[in-house]
Amino acid sequence: MCVYKRDKAPCHRGLKDTPSPDQCVPACANIARTDQHAARLRLRAASLDQQAGHVPGPLGERLRDNAARLRDLADAHHRSRISAQDGTA
The missing domain is CATH 4.10.860 (DNA Excision Repair, Uvrb; Chain A)
Incomplete structure (x- = not known):
């Protein structure tokens, strides 16, 4: 699950203010398991x-x-x- 926080999101590329599941990084701080x-x-x-x-x-x-x-x-x-x-x- 993604608990999206833009400032911690390695998937965020500055193009939009939502998570990009196709760019998900397994060690991301936004992941909640x-x-x-x-x-x-x-x-x-x-x-x-x-x-x-x-x-x-x-x-x-x-x-x-x-x-x-x-x-x-x-x-x-x-x-x-x-x-x-x-x-x-």
Whole structure:
């Protein structure tokens, strides 16, 4: 999800005052992920790892790298998330 704030938006190119989803940057400060988003990132990573097992050489390595990147994003979400149980939501 994008919680668009123009001053933090790497997708903003000065042409308009709205987010550009086609220019989205995964590490953008405007991204807000839910636990469900993080779970989907992990599912996608598992799928990429499975595909990588059937693909030779550099393509398989690229799939594994993308899977690791998705897991890193999910891990970052879980480290920095705010929940009602934390008493901060």
